[in-house]
Amino acid sequence: MTAVLTPATADQPPPRPRPLSRTNLVATITTGYVPLVLATLVVVLPLVWMVLASFKTSSELLTQRLDVLPSSFAPTNYTTAADRVPFGRLFLNSLVVTAVGSAIKVVLAIMTAYALVFVRFPFKKVVFGLVLATLMVPPQVSVVPNYVLIVGLGGANTYWGIILPGLATGFGTFLLRQQFMSLPASIIEAAELDGAGHWRRMTQIVVPISTPAIATVALVNIVFEWNEYLWPLVIVTDPDMMTLPVGLTLLTNSENGADSYGILMAATVMVVLPVLLVFAAFQRYIVAGLTQGAVKD
Missing domain, CATH: 1.10.3720.10 (MetI-like)
Structure with a gap:
């Protein structure tokens, strides 16, 4: 009596991608890291701008130039507010x-x-x-x-x-x-x-x-x-x-x-x-x- 070998059926699930495959990396970045980074920036950037603006003079705040960092980190505004x-x-x-x-x-x-x-x-x-x-x-x-x-x-x-x-x-x-x-x-x-x-x-x-x-x-x-x-x-x-x-x-x-x-x-x-x-x-x-x-x- 001879055994009959049947080929793999089409109902078998496709092989899972490897952990470090390109598909997994793209899915992890687009669905995990990108939303996390965007949400963090939405929360953190206003706070960072507030701290930097607290060290700027009025001329630096009202200028049309894109000056991110203040010219000096002297706590002049803090002392004025405390007074x-x-x-x-x-x-x-x-x-x-x-x-x-x-x-x-x-x-x-x-x-x-x-x-x-x-x-x-x-x-x-x-x-x-x-x-x-x-x-x-x-x-x-x-x-x-x-x-x-x-x-x-x-x-x-x-x-x-x-x-x-x-x-x-x-x-x-x-x-x-x-x-x-x-x-x-x-x-x-x-x-x-x-x-x-x-x-x-x-x-x-x-x-x-x-x-x-x-x-x-x-x-x-x-x-x-x-x-x-x-x-x-x-x-x-x-x-x-x-x-x-x-x-x-x-x-x-x-x-x-x-x-x-x-x-x-x-x-x-x-x-x-x-x-x-x-x-x-x-x-x-x-x-x-x-x-x-x-x-x-």
Whole structure:
């Protein structure tokens, strides 16, 4: 009995291209590196131009020549901006508001998310739905009611008057709830059997395991609090209690000529640089925190 050899059928898939083949290289460059480079340039180039413009004189900024680099890197515009506006006091105000406000927001988000996941109480889903509903309401809607309430309580031109209306954080509660739901139930049950109460379970088990997600919430709140402009502008009239974004408006109103672009750019760099450094130092937590709990076994 002889064996019959059949040729390869046409249904077999074509051979896959090699990792270093021309097809793979072209696809990687066009679909990966080119969009990444373009997106990076869109974000980075305005920041680079702002930093370079902060060292240029008015004649260099208003010229028709394409001069990318300034003739001198002397911090003249920075000293002029510091003389016109008390940046030291404004920086202290922003630091206090950002540190206290973001810290309270993170603590409230942790406790609220823990209660929504691990504490049994009626209408839990309804409460969570109301938390999500706050994400759909524009913050500008609550400016007038908050202003009437805070002024009535005597909170105008005070730190607590700036901080109090923005303490509710629906985003942080939602993100941490999703993270807490992905934690192994056996760990929480074992701690409960050992006699650990809710406070101990939250501080010694849930919070340490969820550090990347908590760091993400903290970083987002720090950036938001530092850049907040509308509410401090409304509730503060005393220049000594203004934050950096509002103080930048004072400088813009006093330096409204075309020859003051360099001074305004220098002031903008001083406002943006601290939060950029914080974001660059902790940005790796954003990816880790946002992806935690996204996939469940």
